[in-house]
Amino acid sequence: MRPEVALPILIPLLSGAISLMFWRSHFMQRLVAVAGSGALLLTSLWLMASVNADGILVMHMGDWEAPFGITLVADLLGAIMVVLTGIIGFAVALYSLASVGRGHEAFGYFPLMHLLLAGVAGAFLTGDIFNLYVWFEVMLVASFALLILGSEKPQMEGAIKYVTLNLLSSVIFLTAVGLLYGLVGTLNMADIAQRLSQVEDNGMIDVLAVMFMVAFGIKAAAFPLFFWLPASYHTPPVAVSALFAGLLTKVGVYALFRVFTLIFNQSPDYTHEIMVWGAGLTMLSGVLGAAAQFEFRRILSFHIVSQIGYMILGLALFTPLAIIGGVFYIMHHIIVKTNLFLVSGIVKRLRGTYELKRLGGLYKSHPWLAILFLIPALSLAGMPPLSGFFAKFIVIRAGIEAEAYGVTFIALLVGLLTLYSMTKIWAEVFWKAPPEPRDDDKEIPAISHRELWQLYVPVVGLALCTLFIGLNGQPIYALAEASAEQLLDPARYIEAVLGQGGEVTP
Amino acid sequence: MVRSGTLILSVAARLLMPLQLLFSIFLLLRGHDEPGGGFIAGLVAAGAFALYMFAYGTQATRDMLRVSPRDLIGLGLFLGVISAFPAWWHDQPFLTAQWWTVPLINFKFSTPLIFDIGVYLVVLGSVLTAVIALMDTGHANE
Numbered sequence: 001m002r003p004e005v006a007l008p009i010l011i012p013l014l015s016g017a018i019s020l021m022f023w024r025s026h027f028m029q030r031l032v033a034v035a036g037s038g039a040l041l042l043t044s045l046w047l048m049a050s051v052n053a054d055g056i057l058v059m060h061m062g063d064w065e066a067p068f069g070i071t072l073v074a075d076l077l078g079a080i081m082v083v084l085t086g087i088i089g090f091a092v093a094l095y096s097l098a099s100v101g102r103g104h105e106a107f108g109y110f111p112l113m114h115l116l117l118a119g120v121a122g123a124f125l126t127g128d129i130f131n132l133y134v135w136f137e138v139m140l141v142a143s144f145a146l147l148i149l150g151s152e153k154p155q156m157e158g159a160i161k162y163v164t165l166n167l168l169s170s171v172i173f174l175t176a177v178g179l180l181y182g183l184v185g186t187l188n189m190a191d192i193a194q195r196l197s198q199v200e201d202n203g204m205i206d207v208l209a210v211m212f213m214v215a216f217g218i219k220a221a222a223f224p225l226f227f228w229l230p231a232s233y234h235t236p237p238v239a240v241s242a243l244f245a246g247l248l249t250k251v252g253v254y255a256l257f258r259v260f261t262l263i264f265n266q267s268p269d270y271t272h273e274i275m276v277w278g279a280g281l282t283m284l285s286g287v288l289g290a291a292a293q294f295e296f297r298r299i300l301s302f303h304i305v306s307q308i309g310y311m312i313l314g315l316a317l318f319t320p321l322a323i324i325g326g327v328f329y330i331m332h333h334i335i336v337k338t339n340l341f342l343v344s345g346i347v348k349r350l351r352g353t354y355e356l357k358r359l360g361g362l363y364k365s366h367p368w369l370a371i372l373f374l375i376p377a378l379s380l381a382g383m384p385p386l387s388g389f390f391a392k393f394i395v396i397r398a399g400i401e402a403e404a405y406g407v408t409f410i411a412l413l414v415g416l417l418t419l420y421s422m423t424k425i426w427a428e429v430f431w432k433a434p435p436e437p438r439d440d441d442k443e444i445p446a447i448s449h450r451e452l453w454q455l456y457v458p459v460v461g462l463a464l465c466t467l468f469i470g471l472n473g474q475p476i477y478a479l480a481e482a483s484a485e486q487l488l489d490p491a492r493y494i495e496a497v498l499g500q501g502g503e504v505t506p
Numbered sequence: 507m508v509r510s511g512t513l514i515l516s517v518a519a520r521l522l523m524p525l526q527l528l529f530s531i532f533l534l535l536r537g538h539d540e541p542g543g544g545f546i547a548g549l550v551a552a553g554a555f556a557l558y559m560f561a562y563g564t565q566a567t568r569d570m571l572r573v574s575p576r577d578l579i580g581l582g583l584f585l586g587v588i589s590a591f592p593a594w595w596h597d598q599p600f601l602t603a604q605w606w607t608v609p610l611i612n613f614k615f616s617t618p619l620i621f622d623i624g625v626y627l628v629v630l631g632s633v634l635t636a637v638i639a640l641m642d643t644g645h646a647n648e
Contacts, residue, residue, distance in 0.1 A: 001597050001598060001599055003594060003600070006590075006599075006600045010587060010590055010591075010600065013587045014584070014588075016583070016588045017578075017580060017583035017584040017586070017587050018584060020576070020579060020583060020584075021580035021581060021582035021584055023577075023578065023580065059599050059600070060599055061599055061600060061601045062599065062600075062601040062602050062603070063599050187641040238547055328644055418518075436615075469637075503565070
């Protein structure tokens with residue numbers, strides 16, 4: 001048995017339960033948050049090492065063999081995603097120590113955070129399509145509750161859009177799972193992939209593929225149904241925004257990668273072509289939306305949308321290089337985007353607002369913070385030698401090789417506009433002279449040294465990850481390459497789950 | 507303390523409650539292979555406490571419970587997750603059922619039972635949390 005396959009799910013669940021048992025104790029909740037997410041990070045690294053050494057790992061939960069029981073599968077992509085979950089979970093847990101108020105803690109911030117991490121890790125590791133739906137719901141329930149923590153009016157407004165569209169997506173997902181089960185009579189993804197090749201009704205398969213594409217597209221905030229994201233991500237406490245920004249949409253992207261490489265790979269001319277244009281429009285609409293915004297977190301939220309486009313483009317082009325680019329992009333993006341949100345939280349803590357107009361002069365008073373902003377911001381825009389440059393470079397090169405010039409042009413243009421947005425934040429928040437104080441300015445409580453440290457440590461850690469990916473790109477590229485190889489050879493996944501030959505004896 | 511004021515309900519609640527709790531435990535233990543189980547047993551137990559609450563008010567119910575319903579949820583979740591782990595000892599995948607026979611009384615104890623007790627506590631705790639909160643807001647509005 002390989003316990004590391006299931007531990008990334010069980011550890012956050014267990015930490016959540018322990019955290020709930022000690023709901024009266026402020027100290028214990030914080031201790032469990034840091035210890036639990038730290039343990040998650042360590043087991044995820046363990047999982048990564050095992051998968052790297054031994055190939056795809058499988059665990060049949062409760063000893064019920066696939067395809068009858070629920071199977072957990074860790075291939076390289078799954079393991080990479082779990083490691084990223086661990087990194088983000090740990091960083092956000094540390095950051096929460098200083099940034100989440102006692103009021104929010106009393107309403108169960110930490111147990112919900114653990115539950116969210118369990119949902120995310122579960123979605124990355126499950127090998128069963130209905131179980132994937134269940135993990136999506138676990139994640140969504142936790143995120144609904146986190147989103148309205150504090151019950152302020154803008155939060156409610158954002159949450160209504162978020163909940164409505166995500167429930168719509170869940171309904172489409174569930175319907176599609178039902179139809180798929182009707183077609184092939186199994187829910188195990190490896191088994192579905194195998195049996196779908198024997199189904200003759202190609203029209204039905206295409207319909208199902210598009211349904212899954214729409215369902216996961218909504219979750220990933222892809223064009224045209226992305227507006228729930230910028231409507232809601234700037235409302236909750238900043239640690240929650242950062243957690244969402246790093247992980248939630250990427251679960252949708254992961255699900256697209258999984259389903260469209262393993263199951264729906266019959267007619268890429270049709271399904272993946274739709275995705276190419278979806279990706280292009282996602283990039284464009286996100287970046288144009290960001291250009292019109294003047295609130296720190298809203299700009300960042302729109303940029304999540306545009307960056308999702310690059311990842312989906314990697315999948316949509318469906319060449320080995322493009323998939324490598326997509327995986328690399330996910331790794332780069334999760335770290336950079338979370339970091340930017342964390343920086344915005346520090347700015348808010350220091351100056352009491354997210355409005356660009358009312359900020360300024362931070363470079364003079366906090367030069368180190370300015371540098372910590374520049375690293376992820378320039379990386380997001382794709383400046384060499386940071387991680388974003390390589391990510392964009394691979395995707396765009398794959399686009400040119402696949403002769404998809406139109407969408408490649410969009411990708412380049414969007415890179416430029418991203419730089420424009422980041423410079424806008426830089427100029428407004430850090431560079432320009434601080435604006436005249438206004439009468440309605442609230443008194444900002446003085447920040448203690450200890451609090452500042454707790455906010456800075458995760459930001460520095462994530463910035464180092466960005467630099468590491470950028471300056472030491474070769475091993476990361478090799479990792480992305482190996483995972484792309486696995487994704488493009490579904491037979492290996494099927495064999496790992498169902499055993500040699502993949503024959504199932506009923 | 508709020509009381510319903512009807513003698514029949516007050517007396518009936520006192521008599522029915524132990525019976526309902528016993529029945530819930532019967533359902534809990536019967537559940538693995540036959541109809542029953544942690545969820546339905548938890549609902550029956552929550553019903554028992556809710557009946558008592560209607561007759562004697564929320565404060566009396568809290569006093570009788572002694573623990574906060576929120577603690578029950580935490581403990582229940584903990585038991586539920588913990589039940590996944592014993593299989594590790596025998597190098598089997600997580601959640602594989604482990605059975606132990608208690609000598610003398612010949613009682614079979616197992617990880618599914620731990621899981622069911624966990625579910626029982628979670629259901630009981632969450633239903634009671636909700637009902638108590640609703641009763642309290644209801645009285646606050648009066």
